[in-house]
Amino acid sequence: MENLMLSFEMLQAIAIMNPEGFTVSSKDFAPVKSGFAVAVADTQNSFGNYGLAKVIAYVSKHPEVNAVGGWFNKDNNQYYFDATIIVDDLATAIEIGRANDQIAIFNLNTLEEIRL
Numbered sequence: 001m002e003n004l005m006l007s008f009e010m011l012q013a014i015a016i017m018n019p020e021g022f023t024v025s026s027k028d029f030a031p032v033k034s035g036f037a038v039a040v041a042d043t044q045n046s047f048g049n050y051g052l053a054k055v056i057a058y059v060s061k062h063p064e065v066n067a068v069g070g071w072f073n074k075d076n077n078q079y080y081f082d083a084t085i086i087v088d089d090l091a092t093a094i095e096i097g098r099a100n101d102q103i104a105i106f107n108l109n110t111l112e113e114i115r116l
Contacts (some may be wrong), residue, residue: 007056011068015052015079021071023084023108026059032067032086034109036093038066039082041100047078069106090114091109 010029014022023032040062042057059065069086086108087093097105097116105112 007060007077008052011052011056011070011081012049015070015081018070019072021069021087021094023067023069026065026067030110035068035086035088036090036114037069037106037108038085038087038093039069039102039105040085041102043083045080046082047080049052052081055083058083059112063075 002030013026014024014029023037024030026031033079034035040058043058046052046054055068059068059072065083065085067086069082071082071086072079080083085096093105094114094116101115104115108115
């Protein structure tokens with residue numbers, strides 16, 4: 001995410017095209033369709049333009065974060081953004097999720113939430 005303004009505009013467009021939610025690679029914005037998505041605690045409750053900017057800044061400084069996610073919270077009508085770590089192993093995803101105080105992780109293979 002070298003060009004932060006371009007990243008901001010690209011992720012805004014991806015969110016508009018995916019009103020229910022998305023997960024894309026932080027390297028090339030390609031959709032991530034497999035593995036387990038784990039949100040990073042430091043970007044929790046990041047919504048709107050400010051939240052998106054916060055996530056982009058975080059991702060640009062943390063190479064272990066390999067994806068960006070977005071999702072619409074119907075309870076408060078806010079679109080949230082997350083710095084996200086994608087892993088292939090469920091046990092590792094659960095460990096990372098618990099370390100980040102997450103309530104759940106997301107299985108991209110089945111499109112199902114896994115409560116922790």
